[in-house]
Amino acid sequence: xxxxxxxxxxxxxxxxxxxxxxxxxxxxxxxxxxxxxxxxxxxxxxxxxxxxxxxxxxxxxxxxxxxxxxxxxxxxxxxxxxxxxxxxxxxxxxxxxxxxxxxxxxxxxxxxxxxxxxxxxxxxxxxxxxxxxxxxxxxxxxxxxxxxxxxxxxxxxxxxxxxxxxxxxxxxxxxxxxxxxxxxxxxxxxxxxxxxxxxxxxxxxxxxxxxxxxxxxxxxxxxxxxxxxxxxxxxxxxxxxxxxxxxxxxxxxxxxxxxxxxxxxxxxxxxxxxxxxxxxxxxxxxxxxxxxxxxxxxxxxxxxxxxxxxxxxxxxxxxxxxxxxxxxxxxxxxxxxxxxxxxxxxxxxxxxxxxxxxxxxxxxxxxxxxxxxxxxxxxxxxxxxxxxxxxxxxxxxxxxxxxxxxxxxxxxxxxxxxxxxxxxxxxxxxxxxxxxxxxxxxxxxxxxxx
Numbered sequence: 001x002x003x004x005x006x007x008x009x010x011x012x013x014x015x016x017x018x019x020x021x022x023x024x025x026x027x028x029x030x031x032x033x034x035x036x037x038x039x040x041x042x043x044x045x046x047x048x049x050x051x052x053x054x055x056x057x058x059x060x061x062x063x064x065x066x067x068x069x070x071x072x073x074x075x076x077x078x079x080x081x082x083x084x085x086x087x088x089x090x091x092x093x094x095x096x097x098x099x100x101x102x103x104x105x106x107x108x109x110x111x112x113x114x115x116x117x118x119x120x121x122x123x124x125x126x127x128x129x130x131x132x133x134x135x136x137x138x139x140x141x142x143x144x145x146x147x148x149x150x151x152x153x154x155x156x157x158x159x160x161x162x163x164x165x166x167x168x169x170x171x172x173x174x175x176x177x178x179x180x181x182x183x184x185x186x187x188x189x190x191x192x193x194x195x196x197x198x199x200x201x202x203x204x205x206x207x208x209x210x211x212x213x214x215x216x217x218x219x220x221x222x223x224x225x226x227x228x229x230x231x232x233x234x235x236x237x238x239x240x241x242x243x244x245x246x247x248x249x250x251x252x253x254x255x256x257x258x259x260x261x262x263x264x265x266x267x268x269x270x271x272x273x274x275x276x277x278x279x280x281x282x283x284x285x286x287x288x289x290x291x292x293x294x295x296x297x298x299x300x301x302x303x304x305x306x307x308x309x310x311x312x313x314x315x316x317x318x319x320x321x322x323x324x325x326x327x328x329x330x331x332x333x334x335x336x337x338x339x340x341x342x343x344x345x346x347x348x349x350x351x352x353x354x355x356x357x358x359x360x361x362x363x364x365x366x367x368x369x370x371x372x373x374x375x376x377x378x379x380x381x382x383x384x385x386x387x388x389x390x391x392x393x394x395x396x397x398x399x400x401x402x403x404x405x406x407x408x409x410x411x412x413x414x415x416x417x418x419x420x421x422x423x424x425x426x427x428x429x430x431x432x433x434x435x436x437x438x439x440x441x442x443x444x445x446x447x448x449x450x
Contacts (some may be wrong), residue, residue, distance in 0.1 A: 002028040004045065008052035008064060009036045009080075011155070013148040018051075021107040035059040042071050049114065054081035054092070065095050078113060085222045106323075113398065120121035149324035149329050153316045157184075164311045165191025170263075173286040175315030178365030181286035184315055184318060188284055189242040197241035202234050210253040214271050217262070223272020235268045237299050238281045248285040248308065249294055253301070260304045280422060283308060290437050318360040319430065325355060325367075332368045336375035344374075351388055358392045363428070411446045412438070418450055425450075 005022060009015040010033045019031045030045070032038050035058045041047070050068055052061040061079050070074045076098040090101050099113050125303045148158040161173045163170055165188045182201055189199045207215050214224075218233030234243060251259065262268050263283060267276040294300035318325065329347065337344055345353065351374075360366055370389060377387035385393060414432065421427035429439040443450060 003049065004047055006038060006041055006045075006047040006050045006052075007031045007049065007175050008035070008056065009033060010053060010056055011148070013158075014150050017150070018107060018110070022111070025111060033057075035061075035064050038064050039067055040191040042068055042075075046072055049076050049078070049098075051078045051080060051110070055081055062092060062095060064094065065097055066157075066265070069096050078110070080110075084131040093411040096240070112322055116277045140377040147324070147328055149321055149327060151323035154321045154324050157313065157316055158187075161187050162191055164188060166193060167311075168192075168282055170308050171284045172280070172291075172312045172360070173284065173315055174291075174312060175286075175288060176290045176317045176363055179315045180364045181288075181307045181315055181316055182244060184313070185242070185244045185284040185286060189244075191283075192242065192282065194241050194282060198238050199242045199244065200234050200238040201246060203246050205247040207251075207255075209252035209255055212251070212420070213258055215323075216255075216259065217268040217270050219271035220273050223270075227272070231270075233268065233270065234276060235262060235281055235287055239279050240281075242282045242284055245283065245285040245308075247287055247289075249287045249289040249291055249300060253299070256301045256304050260301060260307060263304075263307050278398035293437060302334070317430075318363045322356070326352075328364060328367055329355065329371060332371040332374065335368070339372070340376055342375055342378075343381070344378050344383060346383070348382045348384050349385050350385045353391055354385065354388060360432075410442070414442055414446065414448065418448075423450055 005027050007015060007018055007022075007029060009018065009031070011210060012033065015031045015033065021027045022029050028042055030047075032041060033056075035056050038050070038052065039168065042050075050064070050065050054061040056064075061081070065079070068077055079097045079100045080090045081100075081102060085324060089294045101113060123393075129352075161184060171188060173184055177179055185201070187198055189195060204213070213219075214231065214233065216233050216235055218231045218236055219227050221227055221230050266280065267278050269276050291300055291305055291309075295302045295305050296338045318328075333344065333346070336342070363368075370392060372382045373389070374387045377428075380386065414428070417427070417428040417431045421431060425439055425443075427434055432439065434442075
């Protein structure tokens with residue numbers, strides 16, 4: 001008979017991930033997000049084990065611990081929290097908690113605590129070799145539009161999305177290529193009061209400057225050669241909704257002026273028309289460039305920059321949130337199986353190890369492509385090494401990167417990082433844990449010839 005577990009967690013994405021993981025391990029799981037729901041569940045059902053967050057919307061996990069001990073003294077309670085405070089841990093243990101685990105943690109760590117609590121021997125072989133991405137079956141189910149992640153940087157990033165979503169502020173999303181800037185913009189749109197209206201994405205880098213005005217504001221029939229019909233522009237299409245300007249730094253200076261006027265006046269005039277149209281559009285923009293540097297060079301208007309950047313969000317690279325790697329792996333595995341009509345169950349232990357060591361310079365886009373290709377080529381239920389791209393395998397076999405944090409001489413530190421990165425400045429900046437702009441400034445300051 002399956003052991004019945006109650007999980008209490010207000011981070012819905014994390015709750016779903018834990019529930020799915022433990023269900024695949026053979027447990028019967030009930031998941032709730034408030035103490036009230038948890039108490040109701042305890043009144044209705046006997047749970048041998050309760051796993052609860054410490055910080056919850058209505059009460060604390062300590063209150064639930066006390067309640068569980070009253071209504072069911074045999075129930076064991078594991079406390080989990082992102083606030084790794086010794087005093088809280090001591091208090092929880094004193095009140096009868098079985099154990100205390102700090103976020104972020106891998107689901108296997110929680111499973112080990114649960115198995116040890118039952119006085120069952122934990123198979124070290126199973127812990128080391130069982131693929132993390134494992135499922136007994138893959139029933140079709142709705143796919144979430146956004147994976148929030150469990151790492152600290154991801155949780156902070158997601159918190160910003162939820163915070164700015166309900167406002168009408170213009171948001172500038174900055175981050176490396178492939179990090180999922182459009183997905184983040186869609187999440188902001190879904191959190192907003194405009195979510196029932198259109199989300200219109202525009203790739204600014206793909207619009208020739210000669211037709212940008214027509215693309216943004218529309219045109220009337222006969223206004224120029226080739227205008228055989230009236231056309232509605234992106235602004236009008238996004239009226240009452242959200243307009244997402246991807247790679248906004250690629251707009252020409254002339255197009256920037258046109259965009260700024262539309263944002264200031266909230267009116268547009270289709271090409272060839274004398275009539276202005278009022279529009280109610282929220283702007284979310286994104287770039288992988290340093291727009292402040294472009295402003296200083298005079299290639300991007302400062303007034304437009306400040307208009308777009310009422311609230312800025314940095315989207316972390318995958319290397320900055322390695323704790324989320326297998327959460328995204330599972331998500332993309334589900335997508336690939338659905339698209340390719342396959343039933344690949346997970347990664348082999350060798351592939352999992354290689355994934356952990358690889359730095360993923362192409363971020364989520366690269367991970368998604370690697371997973372989809374591997375699912376297509378995999379002849380077995382678990383993805384083998386021979387269908388993984390060579391660059392992933394080769395990188396996993398390289399020596400560990402040097403620890404640059406202890407270097408005393410900054411100039412030598414920079415030279416060492418550049419050498420290690422084969423003079424690729426973006427990679428060197430990552431090794432040094434600084435931005436590319438800061439690295440360029442330091443290279444200039446020390447007059448380094450690289």
